[in-house]
Amino acid sequence: MIGVGDIRFATIVVLAAAGAAFFLLGTVGLLRLPDFFSRVHAATKCDTVGAGLLLTALIVLNGAEPSTAKIIVLAGLVLLSSPTTGHALARAAHRTGLVPWHAEEE
Amino acid sequence: MRRPIAISLAFLAAVPLLAGVAGLPVHGDPSAPVHTHVSARYIEHGVEEAGASNLVTGVLLNYRGLDAAGEVTVIFTALIAVLAVLTVASTRDADASNHDGRVRRSDADRRHPDHPVSPIVHFVVRLIAPFTALYAAYVILHGHVTPGGGFQGGAILGGLFIALTMVLGKERTRPLVRPVLAPWMQGAAVLTFAAVGAVGALLTGVYLGFPVDPSLRIVRDLMLIALEVGIALGGAAVLAMIFLQMEAS
Numbered sequence: 001m002i003g004v005g006d007i008r009f010a011t012i013v014v015l016a017a018a019g020a021a022f023f024l025l026g027t028v029g030l031l032r033l034p035d036f037f038s039r040v041h042a043a044t045k046c047d048t049v050g051a052g053l054l055l056t057a058l059i060v061l062n063g064a065e066p067s068t069a070k071i072i073v074l075a076g077l078v079l080l081s082s083p084t085t086g087h088a089l090a091r092a093a094h095r096t097g098l099v100p101w102h103a104e105e106e
Numbered sequence: 107m108r109r110p111i112a113i114s115l116a117f118l119a120a121v122p123l124l125a126g127v128a129g130l131p132v133h134g135d136p137s138a139p140v141h142t143h144v145s146a147r148y149i150e151h152g153v154e155e156a157g158a159s160n161l162v163t164g165v166l167l168n169y170r171g172l173d174a175a176g177e178v179t180v181i182f183t184a185l186i187a188v189l190a191v192l193t194v195a196s197t198r199d200a201d202a203s204n205h206d207g208r209v210r211r212s213d214a215d216r217r218h219p220d221h222p223v224s225p226i227v228h229f230v231v232r233l234i235a236p237f238t239a240l241y242a243a244y245v246i247l248h249g250h251v252t253p254g255g256g257f258q259g260g261a262i263l264g265g266l267f268i269a270l271t272m273v274l275g276k277e278r279t280r281p282l283v284r285p286v287l288a289p290w291m292q293g294a295a296v297l298t299f300a301a302v303g304a305v306g307a308l309l310t311g312v313y314l315g316f317p318v319d320p321s322l323r324i325v326r327d328l329m330l331i332a333l334e335v336g337i338a339l340g341g342a343a344v345l346a347m348i349f350l351q352m353e354a355s
Contacts, residue, residue, distance in 0.1 A: 001120065077234065080230055080233070080234065081230065081234065082228055084226055084230040084231075087226055087227065087348075088224060088226075088227045091224050091227075
């Protein structure tokens with residue numbers, strides 16, 4: 001018999017696991033990708049999608065509590081500030097003349 | 107001649123410090139005071155004795171108030187040192203770029219109006235700035251109850267000033283700090299510790315002492331909040347000042 005609690009628990013696990021996976025992939029990308037632009041691209045995925053999914057998992061876990069409002073505000077801040085940071089970093093690098101990496105043509 | 111003097115001064119300063127470190131208990135030693143009675147005392151009586159529900163603040167500002175006073179003095183001294191170095195570097199750079207026209211032009215290009223601030227960054231910074239300011243005030247003033255305090259709130263405040271300066275330009279944020287007030291704000295943390303310490307000396311006879319009498323509870327709370335505000339203003343001013351000086355150089 002599957003109850004509401006089970007569905008809730010499964011949702012939390014799926015969201016948290018997906019968030020952790022984004023952090024892992026973003027970290028691998030930060031370490032392994034060839035140039036600044038692609039690394040920024042990978043790194044901002046952690047902060048935006050990874051943290052966003054983890055915070056959503058926390059919202060479900062916490063339920064209808066006053067403290068949940070804080071997590072929602074936090075998620076909104078993360079979704080707003082971290083793409084902006086990535087944009088500002090990439091734009092500044094582009095403006096200072098950093099040339100994006102290209103695969104060598106055969 | 108200056109180098110041998112500097113080296114011997116560094117040695118003179120290092121010897122007592124190393125001797126002091128050698129006198130500390132071994133890390134993880136179960137019979138060290140911190141494990142036998144200090145922590146237990148903080149946890150058991152910290153809230154009523156130190157006057158802060160947040161034990162970290164109680165330990166930082168009350169039990170180890172002298173330590174924190176030394177800490178803000180170190181930060182303030184570091185600011186003076188950094189500013190001294192940056193000012194020398196910026197005058198030297200200006201001299202160098204006068205001789206080499208190319209460097210100067212590429213420098214000017216970076217700040218050319220053709221390269222305005224990204225509209226996205228402009229919008230987002232302006233959108234979250236008031237909330238950031240509110241949050242900084244909360245972290246500072248509520249620091250004796252919830253996690254946070256002057257150091258953290260001051261960092262948020264300084265970061266906000268830096269973000270606003272980058273987006274709006276120095277002309278818009280510089281008037282926020284009047285030149286007359288700037289040195290007082292940079293020294294705010296040190297001065298507040300001195301003032302609160304003096305008040306504590308008057309009330310309890312001990313420098314930086316906090317009254318424990320229940321009737322003076324409000325005084326103790328105000329002393330703690332004054333320290334938090336002083337640390338925050340000082341910290342924010344230090345961050346902002348270093349940023350402005352780096353931008354100038």
